[in-house]
Amino acid sequence: MSSDTSPVEHTHEVGAPAAGLRKRKDGGSRDLTRPPAPEPLPIPVYDNHTHLEFEDGLDVLDPLDSLARAEAVGVRGVVQVGTDLETSRWSAQLAASDPRVLAAVALHPNEAPRLDAQGLLSEHLSEIARLAAQPRVRAIGETGLDFFRTGDDGRAAQIESFEAHIEIAKANGLALQIHDRDAHDEVVAVLRRVGAPERTVFHCFSGDAALARVCAEHGWYLSFAGTLTFKNAPALREALAVADPSRVLVETDAPFLTPVPFRGRPNAPYLMPHTLRRMAEVLEEPLDGLCARLAANTERVYGAWAMDADE
Numbered sequence: 001m002s003s004d005t006s007p008v009e010h011t012h013e014v015g016a017p018a019a020g021l022r023k024r025k026d027g028g029s030r031d032l033t034r035p036p037a038p039e040p041l042p043i044p045v046y047d048n049h050t051h052l053e054f055e056d057g058l059d060v061l062d063p064l065d066s067l068a069r070a071e072a073v074g075v076r077g078v079v080q081v082g083t084d085l086e087t088s089r090w091s092a093q094l095a096a097s098d099p100r101v102l103a104a105v106a107l108h109p110n111e112a113p114r115l116d117a118q119g120l121l122s123e124h125l126s127e128i129a130r131l132a133a134q135p136r137v138r139a140i141g142e143t144g145l146d147f148f149r150t151g152d153d154g155r156a157a158q159i160e161s162f163e164a165h166i167e168i169a170k171a172n173g174l175a176l177q178i179h180d181r182d183a184h185d186e187v188v189a190v191l192r193r194v195g196a197p198e199r200t201v202f203h204c205f206s207g208d209a210a211l212a213r214v215c216a217e218h219g220w221y222l223s224f225a226g227t228l229t230f231k232n233a234p235a236l237r238e239a240l241a242v243a244d245p246s247r248v249l250v251e252t253d254a255p256f257l258t259p260v261p262f263r264g265r266p267n268a269p270y271l272m273p274h275t276l277r278r279m280a281e282v283l284e285e286p287l288d289g290l291c292a293r294l295a296a297n298t299e300r301v302y303g304a305w306a307m308d309a310d311e
Helices: 063-072 085-097 109-117 121-131 152-172 184-194 209-218 234-242 269-283 287-302
Strands: 008-010 022-024 045-050 075-081 101-105 137-146 175-181 200-202 221-224 248-250
Touching (some): 063 075, 075 137, 085 101, 085 137, 109 121, 109 137, 109 152, 121 152, 200 209, 209 221, 221 234, 248 269, 248 287
Parallel strands (some): 075 101, 137 175, 175 200, 221 248
Antiparallel strands (some): 008 022
């Protein structure tokens, strides 16, 4: 989830997997009209980090509508990401019911200090570990460190939670999706000290070329979101240019971080082609070749989307 997330409000409890779970507040200043669909991609790809539990905009899309619109423009599947127990359970449920969805489950780093203060962190981590055993759960995330919203007094709880999530990922042979805000050096230090899972992904990569080289050194993946298209993000484009091509992924982090030319409006997986086309421009390579490589990279991290008969 973007570190720019607006406040959210709960709308109802988890029910049918297709039901929205939370509503994003608009703050009264956003353009809530939904952008039109872009030109379809030449080769299908995957959105490796999205939040379909959010309802957003005037034209509200439920998760199944969102998935259908994504398919129509060449986004064949998504990784639906949890940030607490409620959304993690919902994500696992949706993934179990729809072959276009895989799930990631975790406690967001900004949840850790609150849970620790309530004496609930260990209990909630145990539930994440239980969810991790489900076959359609393919990643632990989003976890990591966020020193923008959490002060010094909450950092120990964030680090404890991050380390526990790393161990859950390794114990279950799952990928790790990292949320990293204002904590690049500390995230890398934890990964080096504890030992990163074989497939470690920096979700919504926010570093520079130097961090991209560190990731290449360790075989970690960089996932680029709509922020890559922003005018004020040259460091992200420099990072993409030097990144190991076999370790690059793409995401929306929807409903946040809508790519240019629709920045600020409601985001959804069907808008990811805008980010991909900007990536192709930065890399100066054909769009079809980029799409094919990103699809292969994503499947290497999360496995196949198709459902087995016993799932």
